[in-house]
Amino acid sequence: MDLIWQGLVRAFQLIIHGDPAMLRIAGLSLAVSISATLISLVLGITAGTAIGLTRFFGRRFLVSLINTGMGTPPVVVGLIVTILLWRSGPLGVLHLLYTPAAIVIAQCVISLPIITGFTMASVQQVDPKLRLQILALGASRMQLLWLLLRETRLPLLAAVMAGFGAVISEVGAAMMVGGNITGQTRVLTTAIVMETGKGDFALAIALGTILMALVYLVNLCLTIIQQRSRAR
Amino acid sequence: MKFPVDSHREGKRRTDVFGKQRPRVALFRALPVILLLALTLGIAGCSSPNAPTPTLSLTPTVTPTPTSPKPANPEVILATTTSTADTGLLDALLPMFESKTGYKVKPIAVGSGQAMTLGERGEADVLLVHSPDAEVAFMQAGHGINRKLVMHNYFVIVGPATDPARIKGMTSAIDAFKKIAAAKAIFISRGDKSGTDAMEKGLWAQAGINPEGQSWYQVTGQGMGATLTITSEKQAYTLSDRGTYLKTKQNLGLTVLAEGDPILINVYHVIQVNPQKSTKINADGAKAFSDFIVDPATQKFISTFGVDQYGQAFFIPDAGKTEAELGTK
Numbered sequence: 185m186d187l188i189w190q191g192l193v194r195a196f197q198l199i200i201h202g203d204p205a206m207l208r209i210a211g212l213s214l215a216v217s218i219s220a221t222l223i224s225l226v227l228g229i230t231a232g233t234a235i236g237l238t239r240f241f242g243r244r245f246l247v248s249l250i251n252t253g254m255g256t257p258p259v260v261v262g263l264i265v266t267i268l269l270w271r272s273g274p275l276g277v278l279h280l281l282y283t284p285a286a287i288v289i290a291q292c293v294i295s296l297p298i299i300t301g302f303t304m305a306s307v308q309q310v311d312p313k314l315r316l317q318i319l320a321l322g323a324s325r326m327q328l329l330w331l332l333l334r335e336t337r338l339p340l341l342a343a344v345m346a347g348f349g350a351v352i353s354e355v356g357a358a359m360m361v362g363g364n365i366t367g368q369t370r371v372l373t374t375a376i377v378m379e380t381g382k383g384d385f386a387l388a389i390a391l392g393t394i395l396m397a398l399v400y401l402v403n404l405c406l407t408i409i410q411q412r413s414r415a416r
Numbered sequence: 417m418k419f420p421v422d423s424h425r426e427g428k429r430r431t432d433v434f435g436k437q438r439p440r441v442a443l444f445r446a447l448p449v450i451l452l453l454a455l456t457l458g459i460a461g462c463s464s465p466n467a468p469t470p471t472l473s474l475t476p477t478v479t480p481t482p483t484s485p486k487p488a489n490p491e492v493i494l495a496t497t498t499s500t501a502d503t504g505l506l507d508a509l510l511p512m513f514e515s516k517t518g519y520k521v522k523p524i525a526v527g528s529g530q531a532m533t534l535g536e537r538g539e540a541d542v543l544l545v546h547s548p549d550a551e552v553a554f555m556q557a558g559h560g561i562n563r564k565l566v567m568h569n570y571f572v573i574v575g576p577a578t579d580p581a582r583i584k585g586m587t588s589a590i591d592a593f594k595k596i597a598a599a600k601a602i603f604i605s606r607g608d609k610s611g612t613d614a615m616e617k618g619l620w621a622q623a624g625i626n627p628e629g630q631s632w633y634q635v636t637g638q639g640m641g642a643t644l645t646i647t648s649e650k651q652a653y654t655l656s657d658r659g660t661y662l663k664t665k666q667n668l669g670l671t672v673l674a675e676g677d678p679i680l681i682n683v684y685h686v687i688q689v690n691p692q693k694s695t696k697i698n699a700d701g702a703k704a705f706s707d708f709i710v711d712p713a714t715q716k717f718i719s720t721f722g723v724d725q726y727g728q729a730f731f732i733p734d735a736g737k738t739e740a741e742l743g744t745k
Contacts, residue, residue, distance in 0.1 A: 270537070271539055271694065271696040272537060272538060272539065272694065276696070279491070282493070282522045282524070363522060363523075364525075365523060365524075366506075366507055366523075368522065378501075380642070380645075381502065381638070381641035381645075382502050382641045382663065382664060383641055383644065383645050383663075383666075383667035383668065385667060
């Protein structure tokens, strides 16, 4: 128990002193996860809306794949992305392995099915009559899409939270494709694994506390945005 | 259609005494966005790529000098063992190397087995490993060039102070292993094809015991630090390099029970991956690192590393010695 207390004290000290290494690690965690979530948002909302609003051959199969993708083990994603990014692999020429960009790629693969799946489900649950009504009022296709997305912004923000939560707390893929390199690709989760391995549990708990605080702050912001729209 | 409740709310909002409702609402609405931006920019701003790379541990860091030379291909991938990372040696040495040569090292801390597999595939440029038998095979297969002695320390057999197998003070590692097996005391194995794992498997073979599948023989598949923690929790025995044990012992309920057997020597070599394997291998960077680690100044640093905090050095430098002097391969 005293270790948890020591860890909390240590977390407090690291934050108060603005420890440069901690800031760097926490900053990279945030930057990488937010970039990955944003990229997944653009791709996922587009794909999710398209799949949610259209009917085509093989749609059910595709939806089942996306739903399975929501539960893909990050470590499998990490392994496959590593092999693709190897110097001898198909994407080796890009020299991305063991860089923050590699972590962003892996995290996009992890969060894309989550955001696509959520978008698809929320677009589909909008009453089809509403679509007819909007079109009847003379809206263009783009206006229709925009209004539908506005209508589903509550579940969409839930999608953002789920996607962001999945990637910032993810460790297996970040460790494999990033390599946990000091000052380059060390993020909060991989640093926690490393400090636990070294037996420095207090520092591991301190970093864990900082990670949870960051996740809370980001989700608090998203929740304010989400719930504000409901109050009106 | 608007419900009365809504219009009431709207009405209430607009009848503010000071007439400052709109800007305040706008600010409140923008607050989460501002917070998010501040959080990202504020923290990310602290991590500009040009900043020196500090470490969370108390190891010394060297700020790169602006006069660093600029190599054509600055990225060097170093595949190494968990022990060099867990002791903090890499965190101390790499900034020195980077500021001296201008190379940027990506150290991948894995077991020696995996490090050599990465080298074999051409996915690493230079290796710092401690698994002599596997290294000799690696060299004979033509995967590496210029294998050089770097440093050594000794493996120790650690276990609980209660010592149920009664091996305390034994100087023969093989006899100690025989007693652990006879007592069926729990032994934790790395099982990850690391240098430590290879040494442990070799000791069991020399003791004429096959521990695989025995209930007292448990395999973690993890690095040395994690394996020591598990061993401590289970009050079991394990084989560890002395450096990682010294670094982590303050958190462990384990003591050194058997040490000093000459066969427990733990030798680290640096190997440059054969550049003929692939044009993508950074041969110049690998050579620069190999030269750096056997450089007298680096070797002197290794000889004192750990003394200030742990009373003894983690590693004994060996550059320039012959294998015969150390009694190894």
